Amino acid sequence: MTDNIFEIFLQAPPGLETLLADEAREKGFDAPATVPGGVTTRGGWNEVWRANLELRGAGRVLVRIGGFMAFHLAQLDKRARKFAWEQVLRSGETVRVDVVCRRSKIYHAGAAKQRIETALEAFGAVIAQGAEDGEESDASAIAIKVRIEDNEVLISLDSSGAPLHRRGTKQFVGKAPMRETLAALFLRACGYDGREPVYDPMCGSGTFVLEAAGIAAGRAPGLTRSFAFERLASFDAERWARMRDGAASGRATGLRFAGSDRDAGAISGARANAERAGLDDIASFGHAAISDAAPADGPPGLVIVNPPYGGRIGNKKLLYRLHGALGETLRRNFRGWRVGIVTSEPGLARATGLPVTPWGPAVPHGGLKITLFTAPPIG
Structure with missing residues (x-):
């Protein structure tokens, strides 16, 4: 090489x-x-x-x-x-x-x-x-x-080939999916570093939860896929195998990561995605309405959610009520937890009743412009 x-x-x-x-x-x-x-x-x-x-x-x-x-x-x-x-x-x-x-x-x-x-x-x-x-x-x-x-x-x-958000493990994709790469960056914007639990009450296929669990476990995102560089003249298969084996070791974590969704099919798919990613021992998913979302016993952490915002899913007028219910649930069941909400509509983020502020500019995603809104620990 x-x-x-x-x-x-x-x-x-x-x-x-x-x-x-x-x-x-x-x-x-x-x-x-x-x-x-x-x-x-x-x-x-x-x-x-x-x-x-x-x-x-x-x-x-x-x-x-x-x-x-x-x-x-x-x-x-x-x-x-x-x-x-x-x-x-x-x-x-x-x-x-x-x-x-x-x-x-x-x-x-x-x-x-x-x-x-x-x-x-x-x-x-x-x-x-x-x-x-x-x-x-x-x-x-x-x-x-x-x-x-x-x-x-x-x-x-x-050198990548297929886009890097295709980790090779998420075979089930829900409605309006969040790319894994974008989810990882939004987690970082929320201050997440792998040392606290993460919960997503509208988890869909589980992207936020699985990215957070992978970060905490030190599991490299590219372990289970191939890359264009493997077909180049410079490629050394033995050297690459050593690098990949070193990245596969990961680290132990006592944290648990969870998501819930009212769509039972999405929960089934998220569980299968977690198993393929080798994260099913620390990431769990349950069928629940927004009003029933609640974390397991343990320290507070980060709630991060990509709710429907009318651009592709749902009636925007009805979604204000949904976001209001989300805010009520978070205030009731997630005291001490920080919050991240991704939306294309600032009014929907504010409809939660939480003291949200935008983090950075709007970001292109799926033909829309979406913004991460964050809120401090819920008092």
């Missing part, structure tokens, strides 16, 4: 970059710095693998593998053919090329894409089906990202 040092880009939802930078810093990545849409750091392939394996908040891990200057298409064609693809890709691998041009003499992204695809084919790569005719291309292809800006051609690749 080569020991080249690369610029590594960790993708984050706009507005939550600082949270991901904090996580990367805690995990020992080199000088993480926030940029629009993510975090940059530097490292070799070992750090690329580890970012995919360990970081809960990153949506993808992109690697800057090189670049060159090009002022016209003929020069782009020549230099793309001379690029050291063999140091990164294996001959015969399927790839997809995406090109963006800005402030450059090469301004036609389609023409630039064609030249780079031709260079890759000359190397021995296979261009993904549909990549040239506007159709959806092969999802299993390794994505090559090319940015031509100020006449500089910057070449990156997506």
Whole structure:
């Protein structure tokens, strides 16, 4: 395995970059710095693998593998053919090329894409089906990202493959699901560090509960899935196995994590998700209406919930009453617990009657803009 040092880009939802930078810093990545849409750091392939394996908040891990200057298409064609693809890709691998041009003499992204695809084919790569005719291309292809800006051609690749919120364990997905990566960042925004219990009274498929339990147990989020970097020329299977085995050890925790939902099917699915994640010993789910939600005996912790907010589920007018009932239940049964509520409607968060304040800006999610509202311990 080569020991080249690369610029590594960790993708984050706009507005939550600082949270991901904090996580990367805690995990020992080199000088993480926030940029629009993510975090940059530097490292070799070992750090690329580890970012995919360990970081809960990153949506993808992109690697800057090189670049060159090009002022016209003929020069782009020549230099793309001379690029050291063999140091990164294996001959015969399927790839997809995406090109963006800005402030450059090469301004036609389609023409630039064609030249780079031709260079890759000359190397021995296979261009993904549909990549040239506007159709959806092969999802299993390794994505090559090319940015031509100020006449500089910057070449990156997506080392993750499938988005990192796909942990490989949540086969059941409920209505309006929260991505695991976003849930992990919202937990961090609430101050959660794995040392207190977490309860979700509208848990759906259990995303918040399982992310919190995984953090507390020290279980790396990427343990049960594969990554695009496993198909690269730089991949060392034995070294990767040692890294993954080390991340699988985890740690013991006496905490318990729980969720409830009025949908019995969602509870059944959440339990199955917990079992697949290996967290069913510390994460439990029960069928209950909002008014019956209550924590087990023990210290207070964090209630975090992603209730219906009318954008995709439910009648918004009726939801004010639901949020009011949520607030009543929390005040009655969760004294001493902090609260996090995710919603697209500030009025719904305030309808709980809790002293909620927004944490940061609204975040794009599923075609909506959602905001995390937090409240201090319930008195």
